[in-house]
Amino acid sequence: MDLQLNIEETLCIGCGECVTDCPYAILALENDLPVVLLDKAEQCIGCQHCLTICPTGALSILGKDPARSRPLKDNLPEAEQMETLIKGRRSVRRYKKESLPKATIDHLIQVAAHGPTGVNNRGLLFTVLDRAEDMEQFRQMVMGQIEQQIKGNHLPQGFDFFKAIFRSWTQGNDILFRGAPHLLLVSSPASGPTPVPDSLIALSYFELYAQSMDIGTLWNGFVYLTLTHILPELVGELGIPADHTLGYAMSFGRPAVRYHRTVQREDVQINRVRMTTG
Numbered sequence: 001m002d003l004q005l006n007i008e009e010t011l012c013i014g015c016g017e018c019v020t021d022c023p024y025a026i027l028a029l030e031n032d033l034p035v036v037l038l039d040k041a042e043q044c045i046g047c048q049h050c051l052t053i054c055p056t057g058a059l060s061i062l063g064k065d066p067a068r069s070r071p072l073k074d075n076l077p078e079a080e081q082m083e084t085l086i087k088g089r090r091s092v093r094r095y096k097k098e099s100l101p102k103a104t105i106d107h108l109i110q111v112a113a114h115g116p117t118g119v120n121n122r123g124l125l126f127t128v129l130d131r132a133e134d135m136e137q138f139r140q141m142v143m144g145q146i147e148q149q150i151k152g153n154h155l156p157q158g159f160d161f162f163k164a165i166f167r168s169w170t171q172g173n174d175i176l177f178r179g180a181p182h183l184l185l186v187s188s189p190a191s192g193p194t195p196v197p198d199s200l201i202a203l204s205y206f207e208l209y210a211q212s213m214d215i216g217t218l219w220n221g222f223v224y225l226t227l228t229h230i231l232p233e234l235v236g237e238l239g240i241p242a243d244h245t246l247g248y249a250m251s252f253g254r255p256a257v258r259y260h261r262t263v264q265r266e267d268v269q270i271n272r273v274r275m276t277t278g
C-alpha cells in the first residue's frame with residue numbers, strides 16, 4: 001500500500017513529531033527524515049495526524065498538500081464564542097420555505113464530515129433533500145403513507161401518537177417536518193466499528209456549524225421513528241444502502257424565527273469520582 005508519504009526535505013527539521021504522534025506507529029526517522037515502516041503501511045488509518053502536526057508543513061501523505069490545510073494559529077474561535085454558540089443553539093421549528101443554496105448545503109456537509117469517527121472510518125453517507133420542491137414532495141408522500149397506515153390500522157404498537165400528528169397535519173400543522181425545506185439523514189455501514197456515534201457526531205457538528213451561519217436545525221426524532229418503524233421501506237427508496245445503520249434525521253433551513261439570548265440550564269448532574277478518601 002503506497003501511502004504517498006512525501007517529505008519536503010528543505011522544510012523538514014527532523015523533529016520526529018509525526019513519528020511520535022502516529023497512533024499506529026507506522027513512521028520512523030531515517031537519517032532525520034520520516035519514512036513509512038514497510039510492514040506497517042497497511043495499518044495506516046488515514047487520520048493525517050502526521051500532516052497536521054508537522055510544524056513546518058513539510059509532510060504530505062495520501063496525496064494531501066499541507067499548503068491546502070488551513071493553519072490553526074490565529075484562526076480558531078474564542079472559547080467564549082464557542083460557549084455562546086453551544087448555549088445559543090436552538091431547536092428551530094419555524095422555517096422559511098425556500099431552499100438554501102446547494103453550495104451552502106454541500107459546504108455544511110463537507111465541514112461536518114470532518115468530525116471524528118471510530119478508527120477514522122470514512123463510511124458515513126449524507127443523504128440530503130437539498131431542494132425544497134423535493135422536500136415538499138417527500139412530505140406529501142410520507143403523510144399520504146402515514147394516512148394509509150392509520151386507515152388500515154397498520155401503525156406499529158406504541159405508535160398511536162402518529163394519529164395526532166396526522167390530525168394536526170390535516171389542520172395545517174406540520175409537526176413531523178416542522179415545515180423545514182431540507183432534511184439530512186446520516187448513515188454508516190453497520191459493519192463499521194461505531195456507526196451510530198459516527199453519525200450522531202457528524203450531525204452535531206453539522207448543527208453547530210449551520211447555526212453559526214444562521215441556518216436553523218432540528219434533531220428530528222419523529223422522522224427517525226417514521227423511517228425506522230413506520231415506513232422503513234423509504235430508507236432504501238431514498239438510496240440508503242441496506243447494509244447501513246441510520247444514525248438520525250435532521251431538518252434544516254433558513255429560520256423564520258429569531259432567538260435573542262441563551263437558555264439557562266442549571267440542572268446539570270455531575271458524578272465526580274474520587275479514588276482516594278479525604
Ligand SMILES: Cc1cc2nc3c(=O)[nH]c(=O)nc-3n(C[C@H](O)[C@H](O)[C@H](O)COP(=O)(O)O)c2cc1C
Pocket residue numbers: 089090091092093218219220221222223
Ligand atoms: C434526539 C433528539 C430528537 C428530537 N426529536 C424532535 C422531534 O422529533 N420534534 C421536535 O420538535 N423536536 C425534537 N427534538 C428537540 C428537543 O425537543 C429539544 O432539543 C429540547 O426541547 C431542547 O430545546 P433546544 O434544542 O432548543 O435547546 C429532538 C431533540 C433530540 C436531541
